[in-house]
Amino acid sequence: MSEALHMPQPALEDLIAMLWREGFKVLGPVARDGAVGFDEVRKVSDLAVAMRDTQEPGRYRLGQGAAGEIFGVVNGAFSLKPFFFAPEETLLEAKRERRGFKVSEVAPVAPPLAFIGVRACDLAALAVQDRIFLHDRFHDTHYQARRKDAFLVAVNCARSAPTCFCVSMKTGPEATTGFDLSLTELEQGFVTRSGSAAGEAIAAKLGLSAAGQNEVVSAKARIDGCAAGMQRGLDPTDLPRLLYAEAENPRWKDAASRCLSCTNCTMVCPTCFCHAVVDQEELDGNMSRRVRKWDSCFSLEHAHIHGINFRPKIENRYRQWLTHKLAAWIDQFGTSGCVGCGRCITWCPVGIDLTAEVAAIRAHPVKR
Amino acid sequence: MICPARITGRRTETAGIYTFSMRLVDNAVRRAYSFRAGQFNMLYAFGVGEVPISIVSDPGDPEHLEHTIRIAGRVTGVMAGWKVGDVVGVRGPYGNGWPVEEARGRDVVIITGGLGCAPVVGLINYIFRRRDQYGELHILHGVRTPNDLLYRERFDEWRRAPRTRVYLTADQPDKSWRYKIGVVTELFDELTVPPSSIVMMCGPEVMMRFAAHALRQKGIGDDAIHLSLERRMECAVGLCGHCQYREHFVCKSGPVFSYRTVRELFGLSGI
Amino acid sequence: MKPRAAVFKFASCDGCQLQFLNAEDELLKLAGQVDFVYFPEARSRALEGPYDIAFVEGSITTPDDARRIIKVREESHYLATIGACATAGGIQALRNWADVEQYRRVTYPSPEFISTLSTSTPISEHVRVDCEVWGCPVDQHQLLAVVRSLLSKARPVLPAYSVCMDCKRRGNVCVVVARGAPCLGPVTRTGCGALCPAFNRGCYGCFGPADDQNMESFARLLASQGVTGDDAVRRLRGINGYVRPWRETADAIAADKK
């Protein structure tokens, strides 16, 4: 990580303006419909300034925060996922021709995006999605087109929501990699570091001076304080073995008695990548689009083949999700599918908490 | 990318099962195309959808593709109407295929059940075309009722071939049934093979589980037992997530798995 | 030859068949593909059956209609119900829990002139149905997708997962979690594109139950939001209230209260 610089608050305004000038569409945490999510920002006041979120399983409220605090709201309702892995997009078009048909790829229209205020967990999640969409045997051109020019300004967390558990997943609260610039908010301005050549170039243009020693110390203290105060945790020890062995633990049934199978957890999860591929034919039958949409292992259709459904019960599907996320993912991609952002806990309408489910299984194994 | 292919032949195997021959339309694509026995293509019916279908023709002649399709639902229902001259879509090949190299020189046991399994027919054809490279060939097939025995003539043909034995059984036979009665494992009493044999099977997962168990008794190791699995597939490249089988993506690390790899999962329901 | 299609109406508001006419961009294309030989709302010349495709709107509420639907079925090769009325009994199925005699008196000064059944029932309770298009009203894209599938000789399939999935795809903020508002989304079939949450309000179930729902847990969720007793019953006994999982849950809550 590079040298710590001091960034006065007005320079954030400059940063936003500069990114727009550089041709980026700039997005940041904005309050909308009672929650914070990434949306277009043109100036600092567009951000969710002086606001605080309260989060608990199945509940999210936005309220007043500390005056002047810019990044008081921790991870928002939506991660970076929708911006790179689109919820719905056309991949191909097939047009009928006199004899047969012709297929052409639809190139994604992707203005370069800059994000201000990305949390460490979301950066970690982005790395997981990169692994899946860019560094696997197949390479997703749509994801790549949007991903390649993105500019990421991270914000280190000075407080956590009660649903956060990044410390146990070793993904936060400090962003250590995967960003162009990182910020730690202080009473007066920010301590900033660059994490890439692009970040360095922007920092240079902003003309920032080196941060004072006391600023560096207090930034670190804030991050450490956040880490120390984190209320939730998930013990990742030997998870694949545990969950594979506990496939018949009665806890799955118990969770299934609460689970609505509504798909919300998978939709808000920044790493979930399941998608449906559907062909949509025009009414006149001359053209058909192949569309990719987010899908979820909680839908009944997901594991359906003709005449059989491999996961007919909610308990099968809940187990599939959790086992995939925390165990099979490691076998598949060499990394956990969970980064500890806690979104699936907050945004589950009935507040099912995966950390509690895992803890219960660990506490009462049926195998050995 | 979906490549257009022209249907060059259509054969009715039995009611509701058709074999289509096809040729990729684009010359360059066709020449570059190659596949292994047991791999599959995603076949596309314009505007309606795409489904995984095994390639049953011989990998030695990759410019000629053959697919045997059983009409099941929406997409295959449309495929039932494909005629010679129609242009359809092919994307592939995908999957790992049968371990035909590993099998060379060994006795081969092929087990299939249920409504006849296209990948196995392709495999048998493959071996017959290279008959001297393989040892004894045992074909075991279990059906529920005699009506489910789909390729009756082919079984008869195979039965007459040298160094080949065919074993048939029906769960619920009728008067015309001249073969064994009971589930597939009933056939194992008659089967005598050396432990060095290799087994390849395809069919309902319960059947395969019982068969694997019975084979173990005969001293055949879990490594020598290979089975082809079926899961929903929408992308076939390990991205869409539908074919997950715990840590496996059936489309890319399968559809053929050694029994050793999946035996732990085989006993679990809802995976 | 173009398939011959017919649009039949039973007890309904006409909103579902209107979706054909509301397809302004597609209407002439549609007419190029399908011959609507019987469509009283749109065409004065009505041709006799048999029909290749029948779209049936509305529920069965009168003895005459109970007889008419049988004839419609006989004349139609493929029969698709369109909308909550035809597929689930519709809003008028609220009578199924009431005393219809009393309903008659409430609505008409001379109730004796009214001939009606005591129930409003979906078409599938009367005849075989080949395809059910849910929604109040049906979604135009879904409706046209069904037509397209039939033209392509493919069995139409429509998604049956919960509204929540489309709600999140659309980027709505969940009204349950962020506002504590009751929302039927988790147990409702998708199709509308998660309209209500996009308009800052809870889903009220226009598309009927999703293919798989956990009604016990959902009822507990409602209760935790303070929606209990009659209030919970009313939420479930709405436009698709007569469909089994919702009907049973509402009935159980109603029975509990007594």
Add this chain to the structure above:
Amino acid sequence: MPSRRTKSRTIRVNYLTRAEGEAALRIHLRDGALIELRLEIFEPPRFFEAFLRGRDSREAPDLTARICGICPVAYQMSTVHAFEGLYGLTIDPAVRELRRLYLCGEWIESHALHIHMLAAPDFLGCDSIITLADRNREAVERGLRIKKIGNAIVAALGGRSVHPVGACIGGFTRVPRRDQLADLREQLLRVRDDAVECVRWVSHFDLPAVTRDIEFVSLRHPDEYPMNEGRMASSKGIDASPDAFDDFFEEHQVPYSNALHCKVKGRGPYFLGPLARVNLNLDRMGPEVTSVARETGIPWPNSNPYTGIVARALEVLYAIDEAVRVLDAYQPPPAPAASFEVRSGVGRAITEAPRGSLYHAFETNERGLIHSARIVPPTSQNQARIEADLRALAPDFIQRSLAEATHMCEVAIRNYDPCISCSTHFLKLEIERH
């Protein structure tokens, strides 16, 4: 073919087509004299007024919308206005304007549907818009363009054009930002010429020249063309608050069929809808629409029901201009909806549905649950008037073939753009031959 031999003859139009809903007509003539005439509406009863009892007033707009798929917005509007009166709400001016916009959308969509899909084929000898398109594709495409923008307005405020979800007591569940409406404005300006052309087109139809003694009824507002608010007015002198609906109008049931018939107390049938509104409110349509109205050469006000289609086209033009006006002035209200406490009481409201005045009256208990509901849709109010028109036509029938007579009746009925499914209370057909 003239059939002088026939002394007695019955005409039945078994299924009234190109009308929303189901109705039939039976006319019995003897020696050229009309013995009996019945407009039988056999739309099955759906009992809205009954099942609304016990429902929460806050769900009512979603329920009453389901009465009619063609004019759900008007149903929602009458419902919310009735409850807003009951709960003593004051509506933010910006919300009020958005509601006008909302209703403009429905008028445009519903009128365009009626003109192009239901009525024009009659005058041009086609059986549907599809055959009309073969003959005059341009007019059809123009109509579809107009209709589409109407639906787009409703969808912008309520998510979809049939049973939109955005309206609630107090306002809307969400209001658009200004920039979200910019596109609508552009589209409206693009179809304005189409709308003018449409007025010209319909005014050149071969409209029968008749004059009848008609009492026209609509809302009238001191400053604007009536939509959501105003006093009841009529060409024969009614001027009263909607609260007094029952003092002026009465519903009664006829055995052979029908939605309940309505009459002006002590007088008889009356006429609702675009022609009534134009006749009574031409001075509120603004100079530009008025001048287009004058150009048609048709005198306004007039008592020829066949000019209804022209009035409808004029209202499309008016609604486009009005929508643009609202959009230009729009600033989002501070809150999408006024908050309120429920209470017991009675609330009544009339709004102008595309087909005419739509009256709702609700009584609630202290928990805001509906104790009783009354809904009087325009089609049922027009029904007696339709029968009167048909009666006036009857003497002509004796000279005409069955097909011709049938056609004449259908055209006459369609003047009223009857939306039969929206009549909340219909009877089963009971044929009683005397």
